[in-house]
Amino acid sequence: MLALPYADVDATLRGLASRAEGFGRATVGGLHGEVYRVTTLADNGCGSLREGCRKSEPLWIVFEVSGTIHLQSRLMVSSFKTIDGRGQRVKITGKGLLLYQCEHVIVCNLEFEGGRGPDVDAIQIKPNSRHIWIDRCSLRDYSDGLIDITLGSTDVTVSRCRFSTHDKAMLIGCSCSDIMDRCIRVTVHHCFFDGTRQRHPRVRFGKVHLYNNYTRNWGIYAVCASVESQLVSQCNVYEAGERKLVFMYLTEKPADREEGACGCIRSEGDLFLNGAQSCSPGGTEALPPKAAAETQTVFDFRDFYESCSIQPASVELKEALQLCTGWQPIPRPLDGITTKNNVTA
Template structure:
């Protein structure tokens, strides 16, 4: 069976990427309403640098005229209404990562993140109060903290077609049991490949996460984890165990405004379990509500979990050697 790629027309012209995200981040248009901005320097800061572009307040569609590594000496803060579009070049960020703080309308596409060092250093850190974000076709590995962390009331986010490897605590969503306002968090993760990362694919507290058509293999602790009040809808994913067989984990924690500790909920629907991966246990959930994605968006590009899906996720995730689409005077969609 031929696998259908999501948003197949996104590379037809440069700004066709805007507004075609699936899931909770579907409203992200990035810098679609701003001019094209060209990054011409691999320097950490200064004229022509990515940092200079990201601090500008106006909407920008940021593209690169060079390939290479940008070593970040500190987090690179991204302001609202920005598209960081790596198509057509090969850009790697190292040293530190991107920080999306109190911003909205962000698209990050076709970048590599590797070798972030320091306490609390994530590849992409989303906090606080950020929303309408789409992270697409990025490769992330080897940071001292998380690869993507989404916390402190950040919401309406989609992570798609990303490749995660060489890491321990991969993706944390929801900060800790004291941050009860993280109940607003909503994240979609689809068509991603978690390749031998140990845990947190993701680990969720409080919020809602829709996982579909992802491939997670050879984890070291668990595949996905529902902590306090989490709701995870796992749909048509592939879980291929290595030595550790527990795919679905539940951690009990006490929310700061509750008297009793509890874990979260996971629904596993149409998931493919390989190499002895254990199925999701049925948990007693009297009086608890599990969301369904159709409560929030009507459709998404999904197919049954299968060998054909697994094989294509080997090649269509992470940074891609694709040409930069042409810019057109008339905005295309």
């Protein structure tokens, strides 16, 4: 089977730290903290996930239990935390995670399903959060979005995640009035968008690098570029269902501009299957008028990071991503740790 990137990070518990690719590559999570063990599926209290996430010090959070954690309210994650689901099967439901004004957070190998309530997302990253890595998570069936990255949050990587049974998968940039989102930089790679309806992702203002993702059977569009956004779609697999249009452009007026603008998408090495079309028959989606003069200004990822594990788009890649994205039944790596009062040194 096709080898996916960073296969060696599971050799040691803290091997994940600083191993993200792309814009979130500097993320260390709880590397320099103690190990906190989740010993209960309760929403709150001693040994709960919420208790670990609210602590101010760096922590590497692991699970001693498998099962479902039903959140009664959003779970706010503080800075320098790793929530590491390897070795167990833990599902988050009810509400979701809120990464609020934090930095250096890793979320790995969890399931998110069945979040309910107004504006309930599986993972919200806002405002002004940075150095975030979401890795190998399965996300489905929430009331609003699955992952939202908004309000000045930046330097985020989403990798090897699986999105399914949902409408609005991923939003990057909240609204045309939030001009602080011009700072947003996000990398999405080796993810599987499995029949989700739209937003794979939808982007306002930010710079987004998409590579080696597999998106199939969308309901409206695959990728949407709105106001001033710059997207590089590189070596992805787009397999159409009934709807064939891959890229959509929407014009919106920024709060500090007199005229509206859409975004730009540069497609390089993408594989289009089952009649998927990068533009409409008239060609307007391939090169929207507002963006025509700006197509050469779409960013080059090499101006921000030297390298990443881009592979040619292929049927083999598509098959690998169906197996190796989302939650994985992998053992928790050893770290030579000893236990004391639920926190290990």
